[in-house]
Amino acid sequence: MRKRIPYVVIVCPGHSGSTLLAMCLNAHPHLSVFGEFSTLARRAEQIISGERHGLCSFCDADCEVHTKAEISEIEQLYYAKNKYLRRAKSILFHSKFVTSIYEKTEARWLVDSSKSIRWARSLTRWHRRELDVKYIFLSRDGRSCINSWKRKNSDKPLSDVIRQWKKTVASIIVFKKELDPKDYVNIKYEDLACDPQAALSSICSFLNIGFVKEMLDYPSLPQHIVGGNAGARTRVNMVQKQSLNKGRKDIDWYIKQTQNFFYDERWKSELTGEELDLVTHSVGELNRILGYKK
């Protein structure tokens, strides 16, 4: 029987710090972070329609890793006019594409930063024979997550954002119970931001690789990740003198950060008293299960 590909997927609600984590992991020589595999069919469609030109979130169309050849492979595998068919193809052909990516890398583990619980479930269901899937469950205080989500989607009612967060977290908790505990590790965003060496070391020992200091210096190392949060990429963009995403509303806040790791507590000042009461009450029980105090 063919050896399964060692594969790690980051699972979390949006705005939990997965881009920061992905960049840190990518700085490890035994880890290769591709990015958000779950979005490839949509990206292929955007490239074909001219809305997007490349896959790499750092170098766009000029990337030396995600080349034109790779883009055309993705188009051939995943493209379909119908979005449901695109989604079906992205699941159906995933192992095939991962095999071709893994053959090109010298890393021991391939990392998928898709985040999506739905995607993680589909990997478990359809690809366990080809992929040796491990999971990193990243959590963040619900109040902080919801505030970031709200900042980005200011047109959405706060109640919708809360509902979405609760639904995602509840699904993650149920999914985790179905897994063998040796197949996953839990990480808190707050620990990653405040004591990155300890948080990253626990992931390394879970994956049976040693911690390396380069992970703390992630902005200095080549990053060619597909997808992720533009704000979190700012530190790399600045250190590597890449163009900044000026369209982002809060880009100035990211530009002001002078450390590789910083603790984003903007929820404490950005939510009004009334909003904070509503969010705190709504996330209470799930937040407690995730290990956050009131």
Ligand SMILES: [Zn+2]
């Ligand atoms: Zn690139």
